[in-house]
Amino acid sequence: MGKLSAAIVGPGNIGTDLLVKLLRSDLVEVHSMVGVDPASDGLARARELGVPASAEGVDWLLARPDPPDLVFEATSAKAHLANAPRYAEAGITAVDLTPAAAGPFVCPPVNLDTLSDAPNLNMITCGGQATIPIVHAVSSVVPVPYAEIVASIASRSAGPGTRANIDEFTETTARAIESVGGAARGKAIIILNPVSPPMIMRDTVFCAIPDDADTAAIAASIERMVAEVAAYVPGYTLRAEPQFDEPRDIWNGMARVAVFLEVRGNGDHLPPWAGNLDIMTAAAARVGERLAGGKAAS
Amino acid sequence: MTGQDKIRITDSTLRDGSHAMAHRFTEGQVRGVVHALDRAGVEVIEVTHGDGLGGSSFNYGFSLEDDITLVAAAVDEAERAKIAVLLLPGLGTVADLRRAHDAGASVARIATHCTEADVSLQHFAAARDLGMETVGFLMLSHRVGPAELARQARIMVDGGAECVYVVDSAGALVLGDAQERISALVEEIGHEAQVGFHGHQNLSLGVANSVLAQQNGARQIDGALCALGAGAGNSPTEVLVATFERLGVPTGVDVQGALAAADEVVKPFLDRLPFADRGAITQGYAGVYSSFLLHAERAAERYGVPAHEILQKVGEAGYVGGQEDMIIDVALELAAERERAS
Secondary structure, three states, rough: OOOOEEEEEEHHHHHHHHHHHHHOOOOEEEEEEEEEOOOOOOHHHHOOEEEEEEOOOOHHHHOOOOOEEEEEEOOOOOHHHHHHHHHHHHEEEEEEOOOOOOEOOOOEEEEEEEOOOEEEEOOOOHHHHHHHHHHHEEEEEEEOOOEEEEEEEEHOOOOHHHHHHHHHHHHHHHHHHHHOOOOOOEEEEEEEOOOOOOEEEEEEEEEOOOOOHHHHHHHHHHHHHHHHHHHOOOOOOOOOOOEEOOOOOHOOOOEEEEEEEEOOOOOOOOOOOHHHHHHHHHHHHHHHHHHHHHHHHH | OOOOOOOOOEEEEOOOOHHHHHOOOOHHHHHHHHHHHHHHOOOOOEEEEEOOOOOEOOOOOOOOHHHHHHHHHHHHHHOOOOEEEEEEOEEHHHHHHHHHHHOOOOOOEEEEEEEOHHHHHHHHHHHHOOEEEEEEEEEHHHOOOOOHHHHHHHHHHHOOOEEEEEEEEOOOOOOHHHHHHHHHHHHHHOOOOOOEEEOEOEEEEEEEEHHHHHHOHHHEEEHHHHOOOOOOOOOOOHHHHHHHHHHOOOOOOOOHHHHHHHHHHHHOOOOOOOOHHHHHHHHHEEEOOHHHHHHHHHHHHHHHOHHHHHHHHHHOOOOOOOOOOOHHHHHHHHHHHHHHHH
């Protein structure tokens, strides 16, 4: 079976973590690691691991005689918006880990199968990858008029890009809770916690559900979904059984299910507390492998 | 009179008090409170869900009335006072701030955990673009020392804050703790911005800390009528006004007007007066975010474990403002422990 070749553009923490994951893959071969700063630690790491690395940016990548099949973009929304048309022109599929959302949102266990021909796929946000599977698990059993997620991450795992534009997280995640998760209305909240030792990423999903919902069916759907995500994010676990509550006045008369998740990272590049980073790169690697599997099969 | 600098009282009855009201303020209550505060001479009145713009949610409790409706009513009712809104980046967005500004809010108070000031920069920039007065809120200020707190205040001022508050969200600062933090901020930013203090009554020190803050250079002080606020409540506006008058510190607020506002307008609609009960004192003692109190009480009832034990554990875990969901998580854990033990 032929491997797909993939370049990683953006040698920061996300790109470096993704590199470590892809080097383990049987389906994706790392073509190169690309950045713009010759002093980048990520580029040095790539070279150490035997991966071609360049600080000459996307120009270098597109000038290769053997361009990659795939590019994983781990730069910034702005950079990706500039690069996306160039990848498209070169016939390279882009998996976008920035908030640019130039292509459709993808959450592997929910909608990857329907998007395998898209030239550009957006990985939403870390909180989205952690919670949208659960929203979808609930909305595939009962209508969900409203879903809300709370993502708590260790301060040290929030990079300067996230900090400078935190609205991008809340707004993008909220939109994807609706369009991918299947809730009529979505809301997202992110909390940075500086406690030491750093807290492991936690995510809580609240879904409004009908009064007479079949709670056993919802719980079973959630548990199946947790297992599906755990197949590519081994540290993805439920902290407790899904909690079902009767309608309350302070919830504007809605009944709800609350799901408490922990996302322990694999410790590939950053330590296990950075589950937010791990779930993004694990989901992106999953996308790459599925695309490789699909192309190999066709 | 001693010729002391005037300080400005910001009343947060209709924002921090929203926690104690489970975010169920009616438009009528908002109009009544704004009218009374405005007449008494309070210059800034904060009106928002307790967790700020966009706070209406499962995690924090849904507002009975939309924030923007209440802000517009407050603006309509106030003849002199400015209406302020609170925004916590990560929860509220610039879009929310714009809507509040369109409804007439003119002061933007941007709040972050005391070590995370840099998440506020986009919101300060937006507030300045909108022509709003800007205030930074460093929450749970007891969690870091004075020097680090001053560094965070510097980030906010460089981002456009015209005043930065030491916010004692847990009511955990004990006298000198407040004094040192205020002094550090005055030294770092005092030549280009004001310093403020927001106190809570969990250890009954809100007013005393506010006086120490003023004596060390703070020029904006928060209060709430009848102390209405999270935990054991805020420094009562009416007590602050009376105390500062006795100290010869001008606030511009009429003491009798403030007393009447508390006694005749707010007290009649309260089901429970803020009080330093076991849960609230535990918050001050263990350094827990005051807004967690009612959430802990609800989780205690739902899962059959004591609220003060939940709060103690939440404090040990170092959870910060906004992590109300972790209260349920902790309650579930305590309930499971009890089951195993029995």
